Each structure stands twice: as structure tokens, then as C-alpha cells.
Amino acid sequence: MIHDELWLDRYRTDGFFVGRQFLSPDEVTELVGHVQRYIHERIPTMPSEQVFYEDQQQPESLKQIQQMWKHDDYFHALMTEGRFRQVAEKCLDGPVVPKNLQYFNKSPGVNQPTPVHQDAFYFMLDPPLALTMWLALDEVDEENGCVRYIPGSHRQPLRSHQRTGTLGFSQGITDYPLADEREREVPLCARPGDLLVHDAMTIHRADGNRSSTRTRRALGMIYYSERAKEDTARHAKYQRQLASEMKSKGRV
Ligand SMILES: O=C(O)CCC(=O)C(=O)O
Numbered sequence: 001m002i003h004d005e006l007w008l009d010r011y012r013t014d015g016f017f018v019g020r021q022f023l024s025p026d027e028v029t030e031l032v033g034h035v036q037r038y039i040h041e042r043i044p045t046m047p048s049e050q051v052f053y054e055d056q057q058q059p060e061s062l063k064q065i066q067q068m069w070k071h072d073d074y075f076h077a078l079m080t081e082g083r084f085r086q087v088a089e090k091c092l093d094g095p096v097v098p099k100n101l102q103y104f105n106k107s108p109g110v111n112q113p114t115p116v117h118q119d120a121f122y123f124m125l126d127p128p129l130a131l132t133m134w135l136a137l138d139e140v141d142e143e144n145g146c147v148r149y150i151p152g153s154h155r156q157p158l159r160s161h162q163r164t165g166t167l168g169f170s171q172g173i174t175d176y177p178l179a180d181e182r183e184r185e186v187p188l189c190a191r192p193g194d195l196l197v198h199d200a201m202t203i204h205r206a207d208g209n210r211s212s213t214r215t216r217r218a219l220g221m222i223y224y225s226e227r228a229k230e231d232t233a234r235h236a237k238y239q240r241q242l243a244s245e246m247k248s249k250g251r252v
Contacts, residue, residue: 007197011091015154015202018188019087022195023135032137032192034074035103035217042071048252049243052168054110056250061110062103064168069101079221084133084195088223091131091197095226099123099130102220104168106145106209111216113145115164115172116205118153119222122171123200124235128158129225130200136190137217144209144216147196148185154201167251170242173203 010017023031043051043065054061069079078084079101088096106112120128140146161171181203188196198204209216224230246252 014151016149016198019195023193028193061107065103092225096223100222104218106216111209113208114206116176120200121161124231125228128200129228133221134196135219136194141189144211144214145206147206148187150203153203154199
């Protein structure tokens with residue numbers, strides 16, 4: 001499937017693409033089992049600044065887990081070997097560096113929209129050669145907060161961002177929407193096993209989950225091109241500042 005050149009054309013033209021049924025239903029079932037195992041076994045051993053809840057008193061409001069691949073052999077292999085990495089290498093046209101494997105959820109009743117942003121603003125890379133994969137684990141549609149992209153936005157310069165109050169998505173574009181951006185957004189509904197892939201420059205956002213019963217779970221995988229240089233000092237400083245702010249506000 002990853003040899004389908006149409007994917008690559010879409011990625012280059014639009015700045016994103018969807019690989020439908022990238023994982024089979026059986027593979028999704030196995031993966032969801034490992035996510036559940038991880039939540040029970042690993043979260044208690046993780047640093048609190050890598051695990052985000054909308055409300056820490058409500059375990060079901062778990063919204064993000066960062067760096068899962070660094071705490072678990074199964075997720076380490078998922079990130080570093082096999083098909084996801086191969087897709088990243090194809091899109092980024094050469095060797096890649098695995099950077100983050102995240103869990104995302106928007107729990108019904110207690111969740112927030114994802115602010116409009118470009119991942120490159122967080123990554124601090126020069127050149128910004130990187131991508132994010134987003135693998136749906138649930139049925140995802142406009143009601144429970146599907147991801148929305150602006151086609152072609154990856155060819156525009158990086159926009160200015162500022163702090164949002166959203167845990168896990170601390171930055172949002174300041175001047176959004178410009179012109180007809182809102183109308184150009186493409187909502188990407190997805191079924192479990194569908195893989196969305198977007199360029200680090202692509203503008204995207206998601207609404208909150210308005211449903212009363214449905215979760216909106218996904219795994220996010222970030223890969224940098226080996227050709228991208230990371231401003232590691234600036235990035236580490238930002239991460240430290242953010243972690244200390246979140247702790248002082250009692251959010252982690
Ligand atoms: O899950 C979401 O709402 C958005 C995820 C996202 O923005 C990203 O992975 O870059």
C-alpha cells in the first residue's frame with residue numbers, strides 16, 4: 001500500500017493524505033488492546049508531565065500520553081520498525097528520526113477543541129522537514145471532532161502562534177482565519193485503522209467532541225527528516241518552561 005504513488009502525490013500537493021484501512025480490523029483490535037494495557041501498566045510509572053487529563057480527578061478524561069515508545073517495547077517497535085516508518089521515509093524522501101508517539105483522546109462530556117496550528121512551530125526545525133501521522137482508533141467524524149486540514153497550506157510560510165490555554169496544544173495561530181481559510185478546511189472523517197499523514201507546515205485543527213457517548217481515540221506519530229536540524233537548546237527550554245507552568249497551575 002505504501003508504494004501507491006497517489007498517496008505521495010496528494011501529500012506533496014495538499015500537504016496531507018489519508019491511507020484508508022492502513023491497519024486491518026484485526027490489527028486495530030490488537031493495537032487497542034496494547035493501548036489499554038499501556039494505560040493500566042505504564043501510566044503509573046510515567047513522569048506526570050507526559051500524561052494529560054482534562055480533569056485529573058476523572059481517569060476517563062485522559063486526553064494525551066506523550067512519548068509512549070520510550071516506555072514500552074511494543075510501542076517502541078511500532079514506531080521504529082515496520083510500516084509507519086517506511087511511509088515517513090517515503091514522504092520525507094530519505095532517512096527519518098522517530099521523535100514522538102502520542103495517544104490522543106477527546107472524551108465525551110469533557111474535552112476541548114484542538115487549536116489551529118502548524119506542527120513546525122512546536123518542532124523548531126531548520127528546514128522544517130517533518131511529518132505527523134494520525135491513526136484513528138475509533139470512528140471519527142464531524143460530531144466527535146475529526147481533524148481538519150487546509151490543502152496547500154504547507155507551501156505558505158510559518159504563521160505567528162501564541163499561547164492557548166489548551167493542555168497538550170499550547171500554541172495556536174494568531175491571525176486565523178485569513179480570507180477564505182475557514183471555507184477551505186477539509187474535515188477528514190476516519191474509520192479505525194485509517195492513517196492521516198500531514199506535513200509539519202500544514203495548517204490543521206479539530207473541533208471538540210460534541211457526542212455524548214463516543215470517544216475519539218487516535219495515535220499520533222512524529223518523524224523528522226535526518227536533514228532537518230533541531231534547535232535542541234531552544235526546544236528543551238520551551239519544554240521545561242511549559243512543564244513548570246503546567247505543574248504550577250496543577251494541570252499535571
Ligand atoms: O488529535 C487532534 O485533535 C489533533 C492532533 C494534531 O494536531 C497533531 O497530531 O498534530
